[in-house]
Amino acid sequence: xxxxxxxxxxxxxxxxxxxxxxxxxxxxxxxxxxxxxxxxxxxxxxxxxxxxxxxxxxxxxxxxxxxxxxxxxxxxxxxxxxxxxxxxxxxxxxxxxxxxxxxxxxxxxxxxxxxxxxxxxxxxxxxxxxxxxxxxxxxxxxxxxxxxxxxxxxxxxxxxxxxxxxxxxxxxxxxxxxxxxxxxxxxxxxxxxxxxxxxxxxxxxxxxxxxxxxxxxxxxxxxxxxxxxxxxxxxxxxxxxxxxxxxxxxxxxxxxxxxxxxxxxxxxxxxxxxxxxxxxxxxxxxxxxxxxxxxxxxxxxxxxxxxxxxxxxxxxxxxxxxxxxxxxxxxxxxxxxxxxxxxxxxxxxxxxxxxxxxxxxxxxxxxxxxxxxxxxxxxxxxxxxxxxxxxxxxxxxxxxxxxxxxxxxxxxxxxxxxxxxxxxxxxxxxxxxxxxxxxxxxxxxxxxxxxxxxxxxxxxxxxxxxxxxxxxxxxxxxxxxxxxxxxxxxxxxxxxxxxxxxxxxxxxxxxxxxxxxxxxxxxxxxxxxxxxxxxxxxxxxxxxxxxxxxxxxxxxxxxxxxxxxxxxxxxxxxxxxxxxxxxxxxxxxxxxxxxxxxxxxxxxxxxxxxxxxxxxxxxxxxxxxxxxxxxxxxxxx
Amino acid sequence: xxxxxxxxxxxxxxxxxxxxxxxxxxxxxxxxxxxxxxxxxxxxxxxxxxxxxxxxxxxxxxxxxxxxxxxxxxxxxxxxxxxxxxxxxxxxxxxxxxxxxxxxxxxxxxxxxxxxxxxxxxxxxxxxxxxxxxxxxxxxxxxxxxxxxxxxxxxxxxxxxxxxxxxxxxxxxxxxxxxxxxxxxxxxxxxxxxxxxxxxxxxxxx
Numbered sequence: 001x002x003x004x005x006x007x008x009x010x011x012x013x014x015x016x017x018x019x020x021x022x023x024x025x026x027x028x029x030x031x032x033x034x035x036x037x038x039x040x041x042x043x044x045x046x047x048x049x050x051x052x053x054x055x056x057x058x059x060x061x062x063x064x065x066x067x068x069x070x071x072x073x074x075x076x077x078x079x080x081x082x083x084x085x086x087x088x089x090x091x092x093x094x095x096x097x098x099x100x101x102x103x104x105x106x107x108x109x110x111x112x113x114x115x116x117x118x119x120x121x122x123x124x125x126x127x128x129x130x131x132x133x134x135x136x137x138x139x140x141x142x143x144x145x146x147x148x149x150x151x152x153x154x155x156x157x158x159x160x161x162x163x164x165x166x167x168x169x170x171x172x173x174x175x176x177x178x179x180x181x182x183x184x185x186x187x188x189x190x191x192x193x194x195x196x197x198x199x200x201x202x203x204x205x206x207x208x209x210x211x212x213x214x215x216x217x218x219x220x221x222x223x224x225x226x227x228x229x230x231x232x233x234x235x236x237x238x239x240x241x242x243x244x245x246x247x248x249x250x251x252x253x254x255x256x257x258x259x260x261x262x263x264x265x266x267x268x269x270x271x272x273x274x275x276x277x278x279x280x281x282x283x284x285x286x287x288x289x290x291x292x293x294x295x296x297x298x299x300x301x302x303x304x305x306x307x308x309x310x311x312x313x314x315x316x317x318x319x320x321x322x323x324x325x326x327x328x329x330x331x332x333x334x335x336x337x338x339x340x341x342x343x344x345x346x347x348x349x350x351x352x353x354x355x356x357x358x359x360x361x362x363x364x365x366x367x368x369x370x371x372x373x374x375x376x377x378x379x380x381x382x383x384x385x386x387x388x389x390x391x392x393x394x395x396x397x398x399x400x401x402x403x404x405x406x407x408x409x410x411x412x413x414x415x416x417x418x419x420x421x422x423x424x425x426x427x428x429x430x431x432x433x434x435x436x437x438x439x440x441x442x443x444x445x446x447x448x449x450x451x452x453x454x455x456x457x458x459x460x461x462x463x464x465x466x467x468x469x470x471x472x473x474x475x476x477x478x479x480x481x482x483x484x485x486x487x488x489x490x491x492x493x494x495x496x497x498x499x500x501x502x503x504x505x506x507x508x509x510x511x512x513x514x515x516x517x518x519x520x521x522x523x524x525x526x527x528x529x530x531x532x533x534x535x536x537x538x539x540x541x542x543x544x545x546x547x548x549x550x551x552x553x554x555x556x557x558x559x560x561x562x563x564x565x566x567x568x569x570x571x572x573x574x575x576x577x578x579x580x581x582x583x584x585x586x587x588x589x590x591x592x593x594x595x596x597x598x599x600x601x602x603x604x605x606x607x608x609x610x611x612x613x614x615x616x617x618x619x620x621x622x623x624x625x626x627x628x629x630x631x632x633x634x635x636x637x
Numbered sequence: 638x639x640x641x642x643x644x645x646x647x648x649x650x651x652x653x654x655x656x657x658x659x660x661x662x663x664x665x666x667x668x669x670x671x672x673x674x675x676x677x678x679x680x681x682x683x684x685x686x687x688x689x690x691x692x693x694x695x696x697x698x699x700x701x702x703x704x705x706x707x708x709x710x711x712x713x714x715x716x717x718x719x720x721x722x723x724x725x726x727x728x729x730x731x732x733x734x735x736x737x738x739x740x741x742x743x744x745x746x747x748x749x750x751x752x753x754x755x756x757x758x759x760x761x762x763x764x765x766x767x768x769x770x771x772x773x774x775x776x777x778x779x780x781x782x783x784x785x786x787x788x789x790x791x792x793x794x795x796x797x798x799x800x801x802x803x804x805x806x807x808x809x810x811x812x813x814x815x816x817x818x819x820x821x822x823x824x825x826x827x828x829x830x831x832x833x834x835x836x837x838x839x840x841x842x843x
Contacts, residue, residue: 017670018670019663019666019676022679022704151702180679180704181704183679183704184677184678184679184704185662185666185676185680185695185704186676186678187670187676257704260704261702261703264702264703264707267700267702268710341707342703342705342708342710359731361709364727364767367726367763367766367767368726368727370766371723371726372723374755374763375720375752375755376744376746376747376753376755377744377752378653378690378744379689380689594745594748600745603745603748604748604749
């Protein structure tokens with residue numbers, strides 16, 4: 001029992017079992033492979049990988065780790081560090097790959113020196129993402145090998161092997177978990193940790209690392225040759241496994257969690273003797289010979305994979321090249337949208353085999369449909385005392401006043417990616433658009449230029465430094481009639497409090513300069529730049545109002561700490577927030593506080609509106625909106 | 638208490654942010670690990686801070702492969718918040734056991750009138766359409782009696798063990814509670830665990 005407690009992700013304890021999150025298993029694999037550099041921008045469902053490696057680096061002095069300003073930087077740092085011969089990695093979510101796409105598409109031509117693994121976590125069903133894209137399309141485009149783990153154990157083992165593979169072939173590996181694997185929790189048997197003794201040396205081979213066309217034409221040929229060799233090697237790749245059953249009625253090719261759900265489905269249906277299964281650990285490129293063997297041995301084939309028909313289309317090419325006219329099922333029976341499940345795989349199987357369902361899914365659905373409307377709504381809400389609530393409320397009030405004064409609406413309020421995205425929901429209803437990281441300012445400019453404006457954008461500090469700097473330069477350059485609120489809490493809160501350029505501290509805890517958004521805005525020649533504390537509600541409304549009336553682009557920095565972090569700080573000092581309370585005499589139960597702010601600390605009980613002192617952070621924003629002046633700080637008693 | 642070997646046992650833990658569902662999941666998973674069992678499972682992370690519903694599922698035994706309990710195959714549903722049982726009723730196996738905390742956590746949307754909270758009888762009647770094995774208990778009250786209102790999650794864990802269906806030793810779980818819970822809260826948590834255990838064991842014997 002006690003030894004279990006002491007084991008951590010950095011323990012050099014080969015053979016010991018540990019309960020790990022999928023993302024932690026991936027991090028452990030990298031640590032076992034002796035990864036030396038990690039650079040990453042957080043994004044759900046990938047964030048815990050970078051966090052686990054960063055935490056581990058405290059025990060592993062050979063490592064350099066950083067939270068990068070964005071995924072492109074994260075990739076560039078990892079890729080160029082690999083040029084020095086050490087093992088490196090970067091992690092991101094699928095949409096982060098769009099940001100890193102530019103350097104990835106040239107780096108894939110150049111190849112790598114030290115092993116480089118690019119972890120891209122896809123998010124089928126969009127648990128916490130704006131779209132459902134399949135990152136493997138980028139791998140196909142760049143001729144990158146893709147590894148897809150099916151279990152936590154495999155995630156750890158395969159990740160460690162990915163560095164070796166990358167080095168052996170001189171090409172980066174794309175490692176692709178999906179949300180349910182990243183957030184899976186399972187028993188993982190640890191392996192030995194490799195302690196790298198390499199010295200990082202950059203050899204100045206300008207024919208290799210310079211993408212002048214004269215070099216790049218050669219790089220591309222080399223890259224195609226490399227890919228062809230990897231494809232040949234795929235047949236003996238240890239995570240590709242063919243299990244042929246004599247007389248099988250169906251051949252099935254599956255990868256990642258598709259394989260795990262398939263295993264659950266086959267066992268439950270009791271059809272193990274009816275199917276031959278090719279489990280793919282590498283899905284780009286596929287192993288032609290193994291696929292051919294399955295195609296020849298079975299009357300028809302089904303491909304099970306999350307999201308797009310990446311394997312399926314490659315299998316169809318193999319069949320066509322070998323003039324095999326058998327039916328290859330895939331996205332005709334396995335949905336392309338949403339995430340896979342055991343049920344979905346069973347239903348796909350039922351369309352191509354005669355199987356009997358062990359439970360009546362329709363009657364379960366019927367009960368589920370009956371139960372769903374009975375559930376009280378629990379929409380995700382900004383935390384009690386969140387300064388974003390104050391900022392977005394003030395923004396809405398300022399827009400309202402603008403309309404009253406000028407008889408014309410603020411044309412649009414454009415939102416962005418971060419906790420403040422929850423402002424979209426009532427009662428704040430702050431967002432007319434949300435597109436991608438830092439698109440608030442781009443969208444506000446487009447709408448302002450088309451309509452004459454004004455428009456409002458709001459963005460957090462991490463997202464602003466991620467990709468908003470050039471957006472602000474563009475607004476100044478083209479004199480856009482926009483007001484930008486920068487919601488500066490000096491941390492990347494949504495993904496678990498990662499440091500960013502506004503924090504004043506690196507990922508490993510050493511001090512770094514605080515870059516203040518207002519200094520950036522002034523340097524970029526924005527004429528109207530003011531800083532407010534959003535908890536000073538009236539001042540904030542007034543300042544945003546003046547920004548809206550000013551000529552050209554205006555910046556209002558709303559600066560206040562994340563109250564979750566503030567609470568942790570207070571706790572460490574043995575202190576607590578001083579909450580607010582309702583003056584029962586003064587309160588007329590109008591509920592304006594609830595209707596305007598939707599703070600989770602304000603409740604309705606039998607006696608009327610009450611403030612939950614356990615949740616209240618004492619921000620006093622509700623006191624500012626109360627028309628009866630009925631909300632007071634407990635500290636003022 | 639002897640433990641039963643199982644080929645596959647699927648457990649869903651459901652609740653809302655602040656109820657300690659993820660801690661329950663961590664305790665359950667690590668106790669299974671300590672007893673040498675295969676564990677697969679997954680969580681929906683991120684909503685705990687924001688008052689949303691929280692879900693974790695743990696799959697024990699060599700028969701479990703994927704990280705998600707297949708629909709129709711959940712053997713035990715532990716609802717630390719009663720209405721949350723409704724969210725997972727469609728996941729239940731026909732013979733499933735449902736352990737329900739009777740203390741409600743009402744979201745602000747009920748206060749504002751945007752939604753309604755279902756009557757406990759309605760919850761029971763809906764769950765009964767899939768399984769008759771339902772054990773309600775007031776884990777929140779048990780926790781208060783045990784001396785720590787926050788220990789409702791350990792009371793529910795005790796209830797889960799009291800079902801006699803887990804292949805994990807009670808001693809393993811208690812040792813883990815001792816090592817994971819803050820020292821001053823250990824006694825109350827162990828007491829809550831025992832009271833939860835007894836409540837279900839008695840109800841099954843009745």
